[in-house]
Amino acid sequence: MIKIDNHISDDPAYYQLSIGGEVDASSSIHLEEGLKDAMAASKKIIVDLTELEYISSAGLGVFMSIIQDLENKDIKFVIYGMEPKVFEVFEILGLNQLITIKENKDQALEAIK
Amino acid sequence: MHQFKTNCKRERLKEIRHFVAEVLADIGLSEIDAHKVILAVDEVCANLIIHSNKCNPSECLELFIEDHGGDGVLFEIIDYGIGFNYNNYKEPNLEEIIRKRKKGGLGIMLVKNIMDTVEFKNEENKNICRMIKKFTKVK
Numbered sequence: 001m002i003k004i005d006n007h008i009s010d011d012p013a014y015y016q017l018s019i020g021g022e023v024d025a026s027s028s029i030h031l032e033e034g035l036k037d038a039m040a041a042s043k044k045i046i047v048d049l050t051e052l053e054y055i056s057s058a059g060l061g062v063f064m065s066i067i068q069d070l071e072n073k074d075i076k077f078v079i080y081g082m083e084p085k086v087f088e089v090f091e092i093l094g095l096n097q098l099i100t101i102k103e104n105k106d107q108a109l110e111a112i113k
Numbered sequence: 114m115h116q117f118k119t120n121c122k123r124e125r126l127k128e129i130r131h132f133v134a135e136v137l138a139d140i141g142l143s144e145i146d147a148h149k150v151i152l153a154v155d156e157v158c159a160n161l162i163i164h165s166n167k168c169n170p171s172e173c174l175e176l177f178i179e180d181h182g183g184d185g186v187l188f189e190i191i192d193y194g195i196g197f198n199y200n201n202y203k204e205p206n207l208e209e210i211i212r213k214r215k216k217g218g219l220g221i222m223l224v225k226n227i228m229d230t231v232e233f234k235n236e237e238n239k240n241i242c243r244m245i246k247k248f249t250k251v252k
Contacts (some may be wrong), residue, residue: 001127024130025159026123054130054148056155057223061216068211085148092149092226093219094207 002027003051004034008041014112015042020051023059032062039066043075046108050081060093067098080108115178121166121194129158129176136178140186142248150186150246153227156220157190157242165194165240185229185247196240199233 003020017038023031038045063079070077080102082090090096102108117132119125133154137147158174166172177189204225205218224231230245 022127022130024123024126024155025163026126054152056152056159057219058159058216061210061219064207064210064219065214065216068214085145088145088149089152089223092223098207098211 002030004030006034006038012109012113013042014044014046014109016046016048018048018051020053022054023052023062024054024056025058028056028058028062031059032065035062035066039069039073039075043073044112045075045077046105046112047077047079048081048105049079049086052082052086055086055089057093060090060095063095063099064093076112078102078108078111080104117176119174119176120170121162121168121172121174121192122170123159123162123168125162125174126155126159129174130155132176133178137186140180140248146248149227150188153224153244153246154188154190156224157244160197160220161190161192161194161240161242165192165197167194169194181245183247185245188228188242188244188246190242190244192240193238194240196235197233197242199231 001021002023005018007016009016015038017034019031078100081104082101100111102111115136117129119128130151133151134147137150161174162168172194175191179187181187202221204222228244229247232243234241
């Protein structure tokens, strides 16, 4: 089961999307919707994956499919808080080279300044 | 030999992962090794459910896991849908996926990366995916 939550901050201005639980081929659609909402609402997005226990290629594909739009729309986008086992899956596909990944929220906020 | 049978619905993937996790814990794998292997099995099952069987809940999928000791753990996944032609599989180009906003082909890329052996074949109207993973056990 995927858990999605969002938080919008005005000062400093950023959109925080929190993804928890399990993202697989049956739930990745919700991740896609959450990211689309975030991209429509803000130019500075941080994604909290602290509570993410599992992600399959369906979820990784969603992240990959927005990279071009992030660039085109000049959106600053940072992921943070991944458990090592989840980070390893990003690493296998080389997604860690394509998306900015930080250890914690403070580092993520610094990166979108 | 551990076995699990389910029908071809995406919602069954969680149960499949749970089954694989229990078997791998029994065999004595570290959590990080088990996590990657669970992912590989999930990827194959997702492909078979979605592409080979079009999420038809009256179709079924069978999974067998057997510990071969030093020779690794054997995973066999059997279905009766449209066979996957592994020989025609071309690893996707990541730049193209990004440019065209495509999402397909990544699952098999993960599977190839995680498992030591991956085979897809068709025998008497059934499709068999056979995968082997060798581990350093923690127990």
